[in-house]
Amino acid sequence: xxxxxxxxxxxxxxxxxxxxxxxxxxxxxxxxxxxxxxxxxxxxxxxxxxxxxxxxxxxxxxxxxxxxxxxxxxxxxxxxxxxxxxxxxxxxxxxxxxxxxxxxxxxxxxxxxxxxxxxxxxxxxxxxxxxxxxxxxxxxxxxxxx
Amino acid sequence: xxxxxxxxxxxxxxxxxxxxxxxxxxxxxxxxxxxxxxxxxxxxxxxxxxxxxxxxxxxxxxxxxxxxxxxxxxxxxxxxx
Numbered sequence: 001x002x003x004x005x006x007x008x009x010x011x012x013x014x015x016x017x018x019x020x021x022x023x024x025x026x027x028x029x030x031x032x033x034x035x036x037x038x039x040x041x042x043x044x045x046x047x048x049x050x051x052x053x054x055x056x057x058x059x060x061x062x063x064x065x066x067x068x069x070x071x072x073x074x075x076x077x078x079x080x081x082x083x084x085x086x087x088x089x090x091x092x093x094x095x096x097x098x099x100x101x102x103x104x105x106x107x108x109x110x111x112x113x114x115x116x117x118x119x120x121x122x123x124x125x126x127x128x129x130x131x132x133x134x135x136x137x138x139x140x141x142x143x144x145x146x
Numbered sequence: 147x148x149x150x151x152x153x154x155x156x157x158x159x160x161x162x163x164x165x166x167x168x169x170x171x172x173x174x175x176x177x178x179x180x181x182x183x184x185x186x187x188x189x190x191x192x193x194x195x196x197x198x199x200x201x202x203x204x205x206x207x208x209x210x211x212x213x214x215x216x217x218x219x220x221x222x223x224x225x226x227x
Contacts, residue, residue: 048226051152051203051221054200090227091227114226115225115226119200119219119221119224120227121152121222122225122226123153132154132222134223134225135223135225139225
């Protein structure tokens with residue numbers, strides 16, 4: 001299990017290759033990456049604030065739960081903070097399991113939980129203004145299925 | 147006790163962190179103490195449904211006890227991912 005909280009960009013391809021390397025016992029690797037998308041009015045930048053210390057702790061707790069629940073061989077979470085431009089990769093998760101169903105489900109669980117249980121906050125900078133992204137009710141209800 | 151504020155809570159109060167000497171026994175008592183201090187605190191803590199709280203880096207409810215807590219953080223619902 002590997003958790004990285006960092007300001008600098010990461011290489012999605014290299015991380016995915018490293019994660020998959022040497023896993024002869026795992027038949028399924030799922031990776032997901034989240035990208036800064038443009039918004040109406042044009043996004044200049046996305047700023048991500050986090051709570052150092054609690055962030056790592058929360059991500060470790062979420063990833064440990066996924067490891068146990070789906071008997072994963074391994075899990076990876078990378079999440080960036082600071083100022084990001086549109087098109088940049090914000091975060092990625094990867095899961096390795098014997099079969100694809102477990103790998104897909106665990107990756108979705110990780111995404112659902114880190115969206116509303118890991119202390120990150122997004123602020124969008126558009127043309128002349130900046131505003132904090134509001135949490136969506138759908139993100140909270142997404143947790144109910146787990 | 148260290149009290150931390152994040153995102154718009156930090157902006158509204160105008161502080162990221164402060165050290166408080168408090169006798170508050172629960173998060174709610176601490177909130178009431180902060181609300182009584184100044185308008186900017188009262189404004190930030192106006193709607194608790196829009197806030198989340200962590201005690202020693204674990205998410206808790208507002209009625210949680212503070213016994214011996216070193217760090218309390220207030221922030222809006224999280225928007226990671």
